[in-house]
Amino acid sequence: MTEAPTLEPAARGYLGLAPIDCDIHVTVPDTRVLLPYFDEFWREQITQRGIERHSLNLTSYPPNAPLSARPDFREKGKKAGSDLAAVQRQALDPFGTRYAICNVLHAAQVFHSDDMSAVFCTAVNEWLAKEWLDKDARLRGSILVPTENPDLAVEEIERRAGDNRFVQVLMFAMNEKPLGRRSYWPIYRAAEKHKLPIGIHAGSLYRHAPSSIGWGSYYLEDYVLQSSAFESTVLSMVTEGVFAKFPELKVVLMESGFMWLPPFLWRANKTWRGVRAEVPWVKQPPGDIIRDHVRLTVQPIDAPPEDKMLADVLQQIGSDKMLLFSTDYPHWHFDGNDALPAPMRGELAKKIMVDNPLETFARLR
Numbered sequence: 001m002t003e004a005p006t007l008e009p010a011a012r013g014y015l016g017l018a019p020i021d022c023d024i025h026v027t028v029p030d031t032r033v034l035l036p037y038f039d040e041f042w043r044e045q046i047t048q049r050g051i052e053r054h055s056l057n058l059t060s061y062p063p064n065a066p067l068s069a070r071p072d073f074r075e076k077g078k079k080a081g082s083d084l085a086a087v088q089r090q091a092l093d094p095f096g097t098r099y100a101i102c103n104v105l106h107a108a109q110v111f112h113s114d115d116m117s118a119v120f121c122t123a124v125n126e127w128l129a130k131e132w133l134d135k136d137a138r139l140r141g142s143i144l145v146p147t148e149n150p151d152l153a154v155e156e157i158e159r160r161a162g163d164n165r166f167v168q169v170l171m172f173a174m175n176e177k178p179l180g181r182r183s184y185w186p187i188y189r190a191a192e193k194h195k196l197p198i199g200i201h202a203g204s205l206y207r208h209a210p211s212s213i214g215w216g217s218y219y220l221e222d223y224v225l226q227s228s229a230f231e232s233t234v235l236s237m238v239t240e241g242v243f244a245k246f247p248e249l250k251v252v253l254m255e256s257g258f259m260w261l262p263p264f265l266w267r268a269n270k271t272w273r274g275v276r277a278e279v280p281w282v283k284q285p286p287g288d289i290i291r292d293h294v295r296l297t298v299q300p301i302d303a304p305p306e307d308k309m310l311a312d313v314l315q316q317i318g319s320d321k322m323l324l325f326s327t328d329y330p331h332w333h334f335d336g337n338d339a340l341p342a343p344m345r346g347e348l349a350k351k352i353m354v355d356n357p358l359e360t361f362a363r364l365r
Contacts, residue, residue: 013096014337015345019353020364021100023201023254023297023326024091026132027081028106028124030055033131037123055079056107060172060203065219066332073330080330084135091329092138094337098354099364101140103170103201103254104128109147110205117146121156125166133165140364142170142199150186157187161194167363168197168252173229174204180233180240188246195362197250197295200233202226227302230256231264234294238268241281243293250360252295255328257302262316265290291319295360297326298352300333301341311343324360325353 013019028034031052035043046052061068069080073090081087092100108120121144128141143160145153153169160166169191177183179200191198203226209215210222210229230253243249265287272279272286282289303310317323327339340349358365 013098014094014339014353015349017350017353018096018098019325020357020361021091021095021097021327021329022252022324022357022361023299024087024100024102024329025081025105025331026087026102026128027079028055028104028127029079029082034120034123034127037126037130038119042119058105058107058110058203059206060222061105062219067223068332069330070332073332084132087329088136091327092136095327095339097138099138099140099357101142101167101199101361102128102132103142103199104144105201105203106144108144109172111146114146114149114152118149118152118156121146122159125156125160129163129165139165140361141166142168143196144170145187147171147184147187148176148205150184153187154190157190157194157196161190161196164363166196167361168199170199170201172203172205173200173226173233173253173256174206174208174210176205176207178232178236178240180236180238180242182240185242185245188242188249192246192249195248197252197360199252199254200230200256202230202255204229226255227257227260231260234264234290235268235286238282238286238289239279241279243289244281244283249293250295251293252297252324252360254297254326255300255331256296257300258296258298258317258323259302259313261296261322262313262318265318287318291317291322295322295324295356297324297328298344299326299328299339300331303341307342310341314343314348320348320351321356321359323352324357 031054035052057063063079073080075086104124106124108117108124111117124144133139133141143157143166145156147153157169188198204210210225216222268286344352
């Protein structure tokens with residue numbers, strides 16, 4: 001990759017529109033900034049264990065990996081995405097952004113201790129509200145929840161539900177179990193109740209190997225395999241009956257890519273026709289259910305360089321409602337402000353950047 005050019009503020013927005021950015025990442029610089037949001041017991045626990053000196057980075061996103069932040073987004077002495085002024089200058093102003101949904105990728109969800117996971121999720125959400133959402137009206141938040149304890153996750157959803165600046169619930173693609181399993185359904189029930197989509201972001205709790213054949217050796221393997229994890233997650237939610245049980249629920253796949261979607265839909269439909277008797281609650285072809293309930297952020301666009309091939313895939317998806325604009329700031333997936341290639345411009349651009357996000361995130365309306 002060549003060095004990315006510096007972005008300049010957009011006078012009339014991106015492509016003449018004020019887009020809704022459905023995936024940006026703000027970063028907790030280190031655990032010390034979270035200490036005010038813990039009670040006395042947990043502050044003591046954290047300091048006694050020396051946790052406050054650590055940033056608790058996710059293994060899925062090594063901070064020094066090139067894809068984790070563009071070179072021009074890295075400022076000396078600061079983590080990319082940890083400074084509000086830099087986020088405004090680098091991510092919001094250049095695109096004339098109307099709203100940007102902040103997804104904090106933090107180890108809070110990874111802890112094996114349910115109690116520690118829950119209090120860290122609460123602290124991160126409080127920090128996000130006070131240090132980010134309160135300071136820029138363009139910012140919206142995702143609710144970080146302790147995924148592996150649905151009761152505690154529901155408590156956190158209820159705690160945040162009164163703040164309409166939180167617009168979705170954040171989970172990772174790879175968890176203890178496939179996300180369709182019924183143990184997760186209390187989370188979906190609470191999300192549907194409060195008109196909150198479930199945002200599923202690339203990443204893993206690493207309870208299991210990220211590959212079906214075991215552990216790889218390199219980050220390249222881990223990152224490329226995220227798309228297969230999204231396929232498994234979506235198929236699990238369809239076949240277990242999540243969308244039959246929660247018909248108003250929307251699911252947003254973030255940093256999943258989307259070139260894998262057409263062949264996945266074809267294969268799911270074909271196989272369902274032969275074995276549909278075992279899943280009587282799946283009353284429509286899986287592709288139709290997925291088109292109704294699942295949305296995908298556009299970055300990274302895992303497309304070949306030929307515009308015609310990308311245009312073909314957009315047609316094969318079979319819906320112009322599924323894609324949502326994102327920059328995936330500060331991750332490095334495109335240069336300058338060229339976030340949408342030519343086949344995604346024109347009339348489709350308005351749907352991707354404005355109409356589809358407003359339809360997906362009820363709280364933005």
